[in-house]
Amino acid sequence: MLDSFEVRNFRLFRxxxxxxxxxxxxxxxxxxxxxxxxxxxxxxxxxNASLDVLLDxxxxxxxxxxxxxxxxxxxxxxxxxxxxxxxxxxxxxxHLPEVGAEGIQIGPIGRNGKITIRTQAYQIVHEExxxxxxxxxxxxxxxLDLVDVQVGIEVQEGSRSSYLASTAVDxxxxxxxxxxxxSREPKWVFELVPAHNLTDAKxxxxxxxxxxxxxxxxxxxxxxxxxxxLVGVAFVGESSAQRPGIPPRTRRVPIVRLSEAQDRLxxxxxxxxxxxxxxxxxxLVNSRDGALLIDEFENGLHWSVQPKVWDFxxxxxxxxxxxxxxxxxxxxxxxxFASVWQGNGDLATFYRLDTDVTTGTKAxxxxxxxxxDAIETEVEVR
Amino acid sequence: xxxxxxxEAHRILLVEGKTDCHVVLAIQQHYGLQTHFGIFxxxxxxxxxxxxxxxxxxxxxxxxxxxxxxxxxxxxxxADRWHQITDRLRNHGYGCPAVPDAxxxxxxxxxxxxxxxxxxxxxxxxxxxxxxxxIQMADPNSIDFxxxxxxxxxxxxxxxxRAVHLSKAVLHTFLAWQDEPGRPPGLAITxxxxxxxxxxxxAFAGGLQRLF
Numbered sequence: 010m011l012d013s014f015e016v017r018n019f020r021l022f023r024x025x026x027x028x029x030x031x032x033x034x035x036x037x038x039x040x041x042x043x044x045x046x047x048x049x050x051x052x053x054x055x056x057n058a059s060l061d062v063l064l065d066x067x068x069x070x071x072x073x074x075x076x077x078x079x080x081x082x083x084x085x086x087x088x089x090x091x092x093x094x095x096x097x098x099x100x101x102x103x104h105l106p107e108v109g110a111e112g113i114q115i116g117p118i119g120r121n122g123k124i125t126i127r128t129q130a131y132q133i134v135h136e137e138x139x140x141x142x143x144x145x146x147x148x149x150x151x152x153l154d155l156v157d158v159q160v161g162i163e164v165q166e167g168s169r170s171s172y173l174a175s176t177a178v179d180x181x182x183x184x185x186x187x188x189x190x191x192s193r194e195p196k197w198v199f200e201l202v203p204a205h206n207l208t209d210a211k212x213x214x215x216x217x218x219x220x221x222x223x224x225x226x227x228x229x230x231x232x233x234x235x236x237x238x239l240v241g242v243a244f245v246g247e248s249s250a251q252r253p254g255i256p257p258r259t260r261r262v263p264i265v266r267l268s269e270a271q272d273r274l275x276x277x278x279x280x281x282x283x284x285x286x287x288x289x290x291x292x293l294v295n296s297r298d299g300a301l302l303i304d305e306f307e308n309g310l311h312w313s314v315q316p317k318v319w320d321f322x323x324x325x326x327x328x329x330x331x332x333x334x335x336x337x338x339x340x341x342x343x344x345x346f347a348s349v350w351q352g353n354g355d356l357a358t359f360y361r362l363d364t365d366v367t368t369g370t371k372a373x374x375x376x377x378x379x380x381x382d383a384i385e386t387e388v389e390v391r
Numbered sequence: 392x393x394x395x396x397x398x399e400a401h402r403i404l405l406v407e408g409k410t411d412c413h414v415v416l417a418i419q420q421h422y423g424l425q426t427h428f429g430i431f432x433x434x435x436x437x438x439x440x441x442x443x444x445x446x447x448x449x450x451x452x453x454x455x456x457x458x459x460x461x462x463x464x465x466x467x468x469x470a471d472r473w474h475q476i477t478d479r480l481r482n483h484g485y486g487c488p489a490v491p492d493a494x495x496x497x498x499x500x501x502x503x504x505x506x507x508x509x510x511x512x513x514x515x516x517x518x519x520x521x522x523x524x525x526i527q528m529a530d531p532n533s534i535d536f537x538x539x540x541x542x543x544x545x546x547x548x549x550x551x552x553r554a555v556h557l558s559k560a561v562l563h564t565f566l567a568w569q570d571e572p573g574r575p576p577g578l579a580i581t582x583x584x585x586x587x588x589x590x591x592x593x594a595f596a597g598g599l600q601r602l603f
């Protein structure tokens with residue numbers, strides 16, 4: 010479990026420091042304050058800077074991060090080639106750092122356990138069938154024949170560093186041309202529930218991992234917070250309409266049965282709230298001994314159900330040893346969170362991300378008493 | 392019309408109740424400090440501390456640049472009251488003196504957090520309340536007579552107030568027989584029935600001036 014977290018030179022963070030983290034951590038802030046970027050940084054760290062995860066952050070979530078870039082950065086993007094290295098947009102200022110410059114640093118506060126992602130010059134040495142990359146310092150670059158030197162992106166943790174990708178290729182080539190050598194294991198498992206919800210395929214995959222286990226019962230009992238008469242959930246195939254020349258695609262969708270009715274219903278027909286809750290519950294039970302990230306917790310959830318959902322999350326995150334990181338803009342969500350925090354001592358933290366002139370973003374901590382006082386006196390916390 | 396006792400100014404004085412608010416308004420007017428700060432009546436001493444606690448880390452556009460609080464020492468002791476306040480401030484990273492300043496304590500802001508001023512009624516030294524300051528502002532002969540009258544009422548079992556409200560009973564007995572009878576304390580200051588020029592009131596106004 011992360012007990013603190015620090016980010017440098019990632020997305021809109023020049024330097025963000027979150028001095029204390031606990032089991033359940035809620036972050037608020039205005040649009041563009043960096044809430045989603047913080048979840049991304051935690052994801053990048055948890056994946057141990059996996060190339061797949063980093064590329065997903067850039068490519069899959071374009072919609073998310075585009076809204077968070079500054080006008081200055083946007084003009085840079087518009088004038089660059091689309092094939093330019095996609096990972097550049099993860100770096101502060103949206104460009105890759107020069108060789109030798111400080112790169113992205115993510116991890117717990119303090120010296121140990123941080124991951125650094127930066128550019129590195131390599132001398133290419135061909136030895137019989139093997140091509141080796143030998144890191145060279147910025148100083149010695151001047152002395153070398155530049156024909157044999159390439160610049161790449163490397164990941165460093167402590168004294169160990171490994172090559173991640175070339176700086177010269179686009180995402181398509183990056184995915185195809187994996188770096189050789191031992192791959193880095195993720196630091197922990199984690200699941201993300203994005204603001205705009207998971208794909209059907211992802212939801213089905215999460216379900217398959219817990220189907221017929223005790224964890225399935227936890228998911229179903231969570232859905233009963235909204236729909237008490239829910240008997241059970243199953244996944245069924247749903248074929249897309251067939252068109253000449255195109256093979257039919259099958260997707261699997263959740264259906265439910267209610268005790269008072271004979272018919273089975275698609276889960277999604279029962280409203281956004283239950284679909285959102287299903288995803289949160291599934292992601293939570295799939296994150297055992299790891300982390301659950303929820304972007305815009307409140308999406309689709311009626312205010313009256315939110316305390317029950319937080320209660321479920323507080324309880325199950327302890328039982329399954331899951332660390333939870335969630336974001337919200339909603340006052341209802343904050344109140345619901347606070348009401349559950351009240352009975353759970355040191356199990357939670359609450360921060361607001363504020364824009365800061367020097368560091369890009371600052372995390373302002375609220376302890377339990379301060380959050381209650383703000384809610385009671387109706388002083389804004391968002 | 393906006394409520395003068397629920398100001399959202401960026402230099403804000405938090406007080407307990409409406410009476411406190413109107414007393415400060417009258418003193419503010421006497422010393423020409425009207426434009427220096429706004430006043431927010433929180434409802435109780437507890438609410439003052441809660442609002443202070445919540446305003447310090449509020450989002451930038453809602454966060455005051457200076458916050459003053461005026462609370463009675465009663466019903467606590469001066470030491471307990473001081474701890475109650477400074478414990479909260481220390482949680483937000485403020486460095487606080489061990490004892491309050493007799494002229495009103497001003498604690499410097501840090502990072503983006505506001506400067507904080509604290510005035511413990513009546514004088515940052517003794518137990519008591521706003522009414523103890525107001526009593527000093529009354530004519531000494533008249534207030535002594537009011538005190539005798541209140542004591543007499545107690546002895547004749549004609550009074551039901553709680554011991555903690557003795558000063559309040561004395562003050563309002565005094566106000567009851569001024570012209571015109573029964574003005575609230577704020578209006579009594581404006582009407583010069585209570586004099587904002589006595590040393591205790593001068594010190595209080597000086598404390599406000601230093602903070603704002």
